[in-house]
Amino acid sequence: MYAVVEISGKQQLVKENETIKIDRLPYNDGDEFEIKNVLAIGEGESTSFGTPYLEGASVKFSVVQNKKDKKVIVFKKKRRKGYEVKRGHRQYLSVVKVEKIIKG
Numbered sequence: 611m612y613a614v615v616e617i618s619g620k621q622q623l624v625k626e627n628e629t630i631k632i633d634r635l636p637y638n639d640g641d642e643f644e645i646k647n648v649l650a651i652g653e654g655e656s657t658s659f660g661t662p663y664l665e666g667a668s669v670k671f672s673v674v675q676n677k678k679d680k681k682v683i684v685f686k687k688k689r690r691k692g693y694e695v696k697r698g699h700r701q702y703l704s705v706v707k708v709e710k711i712i713k714g
Contacts, residue, residue, distance in 0.1 A: 615649065618632065626708055639676060645669050658713075666713075683697075
C-alpha cells in the first residue's frame with residue numbers, strides 16, 4: 611500500500627515501513643505524529659484520489675532522527691573582475707519512518 615501525502619507544502623510518495631528524509635519537523639527523536647493531508651492512496655490495482663484530500667485517511671509516522679544533510683557548496687565567479695564568493699549550506703532534515711497508512 612502507498613500514499614501521497616502533503617508534508618511542509620511538498621508532496622511525498624510513501625509506503626508502509628519505509629524510511630524517508632523530509633524537511634525538519636518540530637518533533638524530537640522517537641516522537642510519533644499523524645498527517646491527515648492525504649492526497650491519494652493506492653493498493654494493488656485500485657487507487658483513491660481526494661479533492662484535494664481524502665476524508666478520514668491519515669498516515670502515522672515516527673521520527674527516527676533529526677540531523678543535517680551533506681554540505682552543498684555554492685561558488686560564484688565573474689571572470690576578469692576578481693569576484694569570487696564561496697559559500698556552503700547544510701539543510702536541516704528529519705528522518706522519519708512510515709508506521710501505518712489508514713485508508714479511512
